[in-house]
Structure formats: C-alpha cells, structure tokens
Amino acid sequence: MTYSSSGTELLWGDSPAAMIEKGMQRLIARLYTELRRHPTVTEIDGQIYGPALAPEIVDGMAKAAKVFREDVGRDPTPAELQAGLLLTDTQGALFTYLELEIQVGDRVMWAECDGNGARLHQTLDGRDHMIVPAYGTVTAQPEGWQGDNIIIRDDGRTIVLARKWLIKLPR
Numbered sequence: 001m002t003y004s005s006s007g008t009e010l011l012w013g014d015s016p017a018a019m020i021e022k023g024m025q026r027l028i029a030r031l032y033t034e035l036r037r038h039p040t041v042t043e044i045d046g047q048i049y050g051p052a053l054a055p056e057i058v059d060g061m062a063k064a065a066k067v068f069r070e071d072v073g074r075d076p077t078p079a080e081l082q083a084g085l086l087l088t089d090t091q092g093a094l095f096t097y098l099e100l101e102i103q104v105g106d107r108v109m110w111a112e113c114d115g116n117g118a119r120l121h122q123t124l125d126g127r128d129h130m131i132v133p134a135y136g137t138v139t140a141q142p143e144g145w146q147g148d149n150i151i152i153r154d155d156g157r158t159i160v161l162a163r164k165w166l167i168k169l170p171r
Helices: 014-035 041-048 055-072 078-086 090-100
Strands: 107-111 121-124 128-131 133-140 149-153 158-161
Touching (some): 014 055, 041 090, 055 078
Antiparallel strands (some): 133 149, 149 158
C-alpha cells in the first residue's frame, strides 16, 4: 500500500507490475538489436522517463491496467499507473534480460565461491570489500536455456551453474 503526496491511497500489485516488467524486457530486447550491444540503464530510462514513452512501455502499462481492472474491479488511477512505472526496477530488469538471454558460446561471469559455497571477497586499496569475479564460456545447456549451464572456466576447469548466478558479458 502506498500513498500519494495528497494522502490518497494508491493500490498496486505483482500482477500489473509483471505486465510493465514484460514491456521493459521487450524494450531492452529492441534496444539491444538497435544498438548492437547491451543498453545501459540510462539508455533504457531515457525511453521510459523521457519526453515520450517507448511503445513497449505503453503496451505494458495498458496490459497492467487490464490486469489491475480484473484484480481490483476498477481502472487504475493515473497516479497508480505512474507509481507502478516508478516502482519498476530498470537495473533489475536489465540483469533479468541478461540472465535470460544466455546461450551456448556466450562469455559469462559470476561470483567466485569457496568449497562451502560462500562467496569469496577481496580488498582493494585497503578499504573496498568486493566479490571476486570468475569468468568462463557456456559450452552446454543440457536441460535447455532454463536449466543449468555447463561452463569452461578461464582456468580450464568445468563447472555447472544455474543461470541465475550468471551475467552475460558483451561480445
């Protein structure tokens, strides 16, 4: 439950939010094709919060309004639609897109872990505590794109990782 600056109650939920998220995924895919590289968060946000909404976002908002109407029994107010759009996480959507598009042959990175599964960390400049990245190439997806990935690490070892732990690197 959220309230507007005027104190009016705003409703929003996971179902309409998912419609805007799907629109954002289509927008990212279009920008990837047009730019021939992964778009930045700023480039995506420019299509969402710029002078004109991207058609994918307009479509996502229309579908969100339909789902909202089915769930709540009324049309969402303009303030509810705006709040729903503002709650959309551009960076999260970009990471989701990168996760879902991983294919055999792609170069990926992930957080390096010790033998017990704990993430390894390194200190930079005596103060920054950062996760240690690992790199490799996806060589197989025996269960299809939604399953685990078999990866040849840069050090030559083979590992199996779920796609949710991977970030696709640009070519």
